[in-house]
Amino acid sequence: MASDRIPPPLALLLLPPPPSASFDQFRAVYESILATVFTDLLKAINGSNRIASLDIALSLPGLQSPSCQPPTKVFAGLQRIVEHIYRLIGVVCTERNIEMEAPGGIDSRVILLDFDSVRSSKSISKEFGLRNGPIVDVKSLASSKRLWGSVFYPDTPAGQELAAAFSSFYTSTKDPNGGILRPVSRTPQWTPGESLVVPGGTHESVLHHSVILGGTFDHFHIGHKLLLTATALVLQPAGTGHSSQERTITVGVTGDEMLKNKKYAQFLESWDDRSRSTGAFLNSIMDFGPPEMGASHIEQIYKPGPNGRAMVMKIRPGITLRLVQILDPYGPTITEANLSALVVSKETRSGGAAVNQERAKREFKQLEVFEVDVIHFGEVATEEVENFASKISSTDIRRRRMELAMI
CATH class of the missing domain: 3.40.50.620 (HUPs)
Known part of the structure; x- marks a missing residue:
């Protein structure tokens, strides 16, 4: 197909903090947003064998504050939050029959965004520009070499605030008109939670190089x-x-x-x-x-x-x-x-x-x-459990490849 020769779409989704760190709350506020963005990216692929790429930047307040540094101090909570997002991606794709990391599907990647550091200070310290992912600040994200075709954000007060902070750095370097910012309408309204990442009481602040x-x-x-x-x-x-x-x-x-x-x-x-x-x-x-x-x-x-x-x-x-x-x-x-x-x-x-x-x-x-944590699929409808498991099992992926080869 001629469309296969067109570069696959690359997009960014900015997510404000959830109400709490529970998976149920993640699903309640983010599921419809992810479904809308995935649907939009699939339209851009237009039935070809290309794979759309989506960077998902989840904002969590205070990630770069002294109480959360180094990240090993809050490792248990952070990895669980990342697990929630990837699990939800799996749920959304399974229930809507969307391929993940495969031709005709979507390759999603989760990073953590410290938006609070930008919102609470008048200027960005040069130190933040040195930070490596998967935790970044808004300035580093917007000033990076990523060439997103679209930057999605939920059309809520918190989403608009996050998009405005991103745009203040992005427009001066890449898109003077800010034309790639795309609000996701008809999304749930929620109040972002605070103190979503709690430092471990007994964990020593060890730096691992x-x-x-x-x-x-x-x-x-x-x-x-x-x-x-x-x-x-x-x-x-x-x-x-x-x-x-x-x-x-x-x-x-x-x-x-x-x-x-x-x-x-x-x-x-x-x-x-x-x-x-x-x-x-x-x-x-x-x-x-x-x-x-x-x-x-x-x-x-x-x-x-x-x-x-x-x-x-x-x-x-x-x-x-x-x-x-x-x-x-x-x-x-x-x-x-x-x-x-x-x-x-x-x-x-x-x-x-x-x-x-x-x-x-x-x-x-x-x-x-x-x-x-291991990604599990207890939240998927019973008839979809096997399908979900096959998407996160290398053995099942190979089995499906074999079955396709025999057709």
Whole structure:
């Protein structure tokens, strides 16, 4: 189709804070907004095999305040909020038969927006311009190199206020007429909640400059997005700690040889493809540098020894992403002593204890382990449960690929 040669649409959705941090409240105020925006993007695709991209910036007050820094202090609450949004995306897409991360569908990415810092001060500190995602301020978001075709916002007082703050920075750099701002009408009216993110009472304020997680990351889906976003939240934010200290996210991506016995193995993506999609997503939620910073640099490395094959991305000055091939259950966690934090899903929490046991044998420092919620589908109608599960299961995605190939 000729329409497949047209660049896919890229849009931004600005969301004011929800009334509370419960999933029921997220669904009550955001479901109709997401459905409207998704429908609009599908019209732009016009039945082609293109994939529309949607950046969802969820505003939460006080994210960059001292009480919420570093983000590890409020990690449990933040990752749960991100889980709520991705779960709701899954619900909306399942009930409306919308593809996610697949041709003819929508690729959604969630970032967290500290709007309160802009609203409560007359000027933006230069420090905020140094912040890396997935937590950004309005100025950094509006001044980034993203070229959104549309910027949606709910047509409510809080939504209008958020859009006005964004527009005050965006119009001077990209669209002098502000023509891409699009209110979403007939949306629920609500009062944004306060203190939605509560610091943990016993959590120490530890800065982690080297964070690791592992996984297969086959046929990328919203469960992967949640896990990787949570990992980025653990990383030491720019502008904190020793500014000259390099910050690194290491992702152990399971090697092809370890996956031969997986179900529908013939439809597994290659290590290169799985690593690229993982790196591209992390880059999309972390790099909000201005246009003059240019694109991230990617280097492929092949060398002998444990975890020898890797892709290295310089996301922005001071932040490096390493995608490392893993050939055993532990990967770099037992070969690199300078790691400081490990992110696991609640399904694999036992893996964190096993890693630290192996590190103790080598007299390595113990890793602080952060657990991430698993996206579940209890809110979906009974007849849609299986469909929802298949959208966030790499095995089921491969099964569907096999069934399509047999048609």
